[in-house]
Amino acid sequence: MVGNNTPVFFIRDPMKFQHFIRSQKRRADNNLRDHDMQWDFWTLSPESAHQVTWLMGDRGIPKTWRHMNGYSSHTYMWANAQGEKFWVKYHFKTDQGIECLTQEEADRLAGEDGDYHTRDLYDAIGRGDYPSWTLYMQIMPFADADTYRINPFDLTKVWPHDDYPLIKVGKLQLNRNPTDNHAEIEQAAFEPNNLVPGIGISPDKMLIGRVFSYADAHRARLGVNYKQIPVNAPQAPVHSYSKDGAMRINKVSDPVYAPNSKGGPAADGERYPTDSTWEANGQMVRAPYALRKDDDDYSQANDLINKVMDDAARDRLVNNVVGHVSDGVEEPVLSRVFEYWKNIDAEIGRRIEAGVKANKAG
Numbered sequence: 001m002v003g004n005n006t007p008v009f010f011i012r013d014p015m016k017f018q019h020f021i022r023s024q025k026r027r028a029d030n031n032l033r034d035h036d037m038q039w040d041f042w043t044l045s046p047e048s049a050h051q052v053t054w055l056m057g058d059r060g061i062p063k064t065w066r067h068m069n070g071y072s073s074h075t076y077m078w079a080n081a082q083g084e085k086f087w088v089k090y091h092f093k094t095d096q097g098i099e100c101l102t103q104e105e106a107d108r109l110a111g112e113d114g115d116y117h118t119r120d121l122y123d124a125i126g127r128g129d130y131p132s133w134t135l136y137m138q139i140m141p142f143a144d145a146d147t148y149r150i151n152p153f154d155l156t157k158v159w160p161h162d163d164y165p166l167i168k169v170g171k172l173q174l175n176r177n178p179t180d181n182h183a184e185i186e187q188a189a190f191e192p193n194n195l196v197p198g199i200g201i202s203p204d205k206m207l208i209g210r211v212f213s214y215a216d217a218h219r220a221r222l223g224v225n226y227k228q229i230p231v232n233a234p235q236a237p238v239h240s241y242s243k244d245g246a247m248r249i250n251k252v253s254d255p256v257y258a259p260n261s262k263g264g265p266a267a268d269g270e271r272y273p274t275d276s277t278w279e280a281n282g283q284m285v286r287a288p289y290a291l292r293k294d295d296d297d298y299s300q301a302n303d304l305i306n307k308v309m310d311d312a313a314r315d316r317l318v319n320n321v322v323g324h325v326s327d328g329v330e331e332p333v334l335s336r337v338f339e340y341w342k343n344i345d346a347e348i349g350r351r352i353e354a355g356v357k358a359n360k361a362g
Helices: 014-024 035-043 045-058 103-112 115-126 144-148 180-184 205-222 301-309 311-325 333-344 347-362
Strands: 076-079 085-094 131-140 169-173 199-201
Touching: 014 131, 014 205, 014 333, 035 311, 035 333, 045 169, 076 103, 076 347, 085 144, 103 115, 103 169, 103 311, 199 205, 301 311, 301 333, 311 333, 311 347, 333 347
Parallel strands: none
Antiparallel strands: 076 085, 076 199, 085 131, 131 169
16 A cells, blocks of 8 residues: 555646656755755646645644554555445544644754654554554445546545545554564565455556556565565465566476466466456546546645634644745745645735745845
8 A cells, every 4th residue: 555644645647756756855956955846846736735735734744653644545446245346545543643743843853863753663662652543444336436526536635524434444553663674674565556355456547657666666676576575475375487586585396387287376266356446448547537526626725724724723834834935935936836825725825925025025
């Protein structure tokens, strides 16, 4: 699962992913992060509005990894034993409660202890204070996706809970620390194409892109036999015709091809049917997302500001954005930043513009 601590993401087009990442990293010339570069990309990508509002709001900087939620963000598919299919989203709600840092607290901690988050989680588990998350699911009947008022596979949108309420499913607990960080953590290779029977992907284009790209990244980083590294290896016996390549440790014997008439292993289609698929036709696959009645790049960001945040949270949002934008964002990007936030909420945009101009004048 591709997990985030927010239920949405900045973009929905996988072709933009590498460009988004480059805009948030370091410049080619001086190797420094650049706020102007970030806002240049964001303001030219209005679909980022919902996630940027999350990022600049109170939950943008979790106090610890224990005090934040986790989300699949992407839409997945479930298929039950009767062959019924559903679209689902995963919500891991922290049992420790949501706690966040202000920008000032985060800046101080970054200077005092660059390993703060890792240390906190390791120490908590070490003393037996095992962090846990309750798993809730949003479940949408398969046919609802055709007519729902927003595109349910758009990674920049959430499914309103009034339409698809959270259903409690189970519990996730972290109760053991690694004994070898490199072997157990650094070499871990998570990928959304590694699915168990009954779970499938959806027409979410960012998810489809990740299904291909994550495995490619692991092969480049860890080698072609990365799934044989103990932390990534299945617990059940593996019968495979894969052979050769650097660092292969699984033993194989002839025949090493399929199909064959030598009694070699074969897929068990009866016990493990290919049921977690959807028909690849129509605009869902071949065309960009089609806008629906309530689809608007700024609307859910506006809801987050006006229906979720209180006055104090809105004040902090404005202060965070003003501080960020005042640090190196110049024209013409600066004017687009103001327009971007006014499109989200006219009053918030006005306050941000006033705050930035006051900082630059001072």
